[in-house]
Amino acid sequence: MNSTQIISISSLTKRYTLGASEIWALKGVDLSVRKGEFLSLVGSSGSGKSTLLNLIGGLDTPTSGLIETPTGKIGTMSPRELARYRAHFVGMIFQSFNLVPHRTAQANVELALYFTDAHPGDRAKLASDMLTHLGLKDRLHHRPADLSGGEQQRVAIARALVKNPEVLLADEPTGNLDRDNSLAICELLADWNRQGGTVIMVTHNLDLARQYSHRVLRMDYGVIVNETEGGLP
């Protein structure tokens, strides 16, 4: 892994067993992600995009292969180390936002800091600052149900970014949003990317993928089949 690389993936496989049947969601993925890169993953449904993202996010463990990061190698890390990795190294956002319904916007964002080294007394301010930065100054004390989809996704982004991660993993972040909101969300990701953050985004929207990323990778049947230049230089 050289200095510009932040993630290096080699021969990554993931097998799911459902009763007697086996599904190879990933069949040998090799990929290296540069620091500060905006990477898009496209491909048909079931091609293994989410599986790859979840493995990079440390939510799941590979069947074989390695994911090397500056914090350590996923596949050899202990469950505790992996938890710390999730807390500090990566931030994740999802198509269905995954906000905690009974927590306010601010409380949702604060939740991300419970598992970091942030001082408990600083949590509220860090969270409200981040939400304000993302244009949600008036929504701090709203619950997810009282927010629009775009607002909910922005809260989710605030929650992912408040702990200052190295990499942002976005699994179809615009999948539930209309065109304007989709663009707004992508702008936020691009913004963070311009400040040096690394983004890996899964999307079905090829236009967005081309417009916002440096590279677009196409997956099919658990492998990366194609790589094209994105709109960013």
Add this chain to the structure above:
Amino acid sequence: MTVKDVLGMSFGNLWRMKTRSFLTISGVIIGIMALSSLLSFGVGMQQLASENFELLELFTSLQVLPHSVVRSEREDHTAADTTAPRVVMLNDSVMQDISRIPGVASVYPEDVFSARVECRGREANTSVYALLAQMGQSAPYSRMKKGRFFSSDSARETVIARELAVRLGFKQPDSILGQEIEVVTASMNPGAALPMFMSGGKVSPFREMRYKLTVCGLLKSDGLDEQPRQLIVPWITAQNMEKISFRSAFDILSMIRKGGKGYSSLTVRMKSYREFEAVRDTLEARGYRTFSIADQFEEMKKAFMIIDTMLGAVGMLALVVASLGIANTMIMSITERFREIGVMKSLGADDRHIQLLFLAESGVVGFIGGVVGLTFGWILTRIAAVVIMWWMEKQGQTGIDVFAMPWWLMLASVAFGVGVSLLAGALPSRRAAKVDPVHSLRHD
């Protein structure tokens, strides 16, 4: 995650689900209420018994009785010892011997004989106890119901039990104080042997002797004494009475055999209860037979243990039912917060964090239930105590509080509530920790 975070989240979750939390906690409240009030009763009764015992100094005294020691029953016997029973005479040298045992404060002789008591034309048969006047300085004789203990060993005075006064026809037992009673004893009449023979048994070989004594004190009777002394007379006064003194036929046998005369029994007082067992064991090892309330109390303690266990079991049953409620609530909570668990994991929680959060929640349920249940249990025992006292006083007795809530019982009750709740939450919390974040976060 800090302790404050964990507790904050637990309280927050319980507060959010008010109705359900209320119902779950109610189960614990009822369980702890039952447990603490029932045990309060058990402990109260036990305390009452031991307080009374201590008051009467029954823990620090024992009785030495004349006895034949069958050596073969002892463990440390030798073949030569097994042949004949050994007679232990309770005489002055034995008294000396006993008084030198470390821990013994004093040794008093006691004599018992049967007599008839007459007063104002009424009569009653009773055992008469002869004691030294100095016994009046310590319990139970230092606390008379009315009047005082006799003034000297040779005073022509007597102390009488309430029951005997009643039997002698005194409706107000107190009024027997200052009255003169007659103690009628039987003694061998050597001169009657011939007339008895001649009359074919119509003339008694015994002779009645009458002694006038003034009642100077009325004994307290509390029903705790195994054999309440009915009539107590001064030692010398009793010695001067002509009578057949015996506690058992064995005394007579030993008298005949040794030609000597022993006391019916000796009362040994210990310096403190700590010496009790050592002194008793020493006495037994030396071949004396002992009798003490303290020994009886050990038996009683065992009975109390059984009662407490039974009462506790009833309370526990209620708590077990409550714990099922807790487990059910927790499992429901996992289903509801399935996605939230995944979110927390994706944010860096590991299995132990999740487990801790769920355990803490059941712990909080147990703590609130424990504290409130204990409070309710205490209120319940107070109400019950008032009712029982009222009832006892109505029955003409002195009302006593039969409940006790010592600090350890309070602490144990709350700890039990928390403990049982944690146990109930153990399995659900482990299950919560095992939630697969990928599964729970999947879009649906």
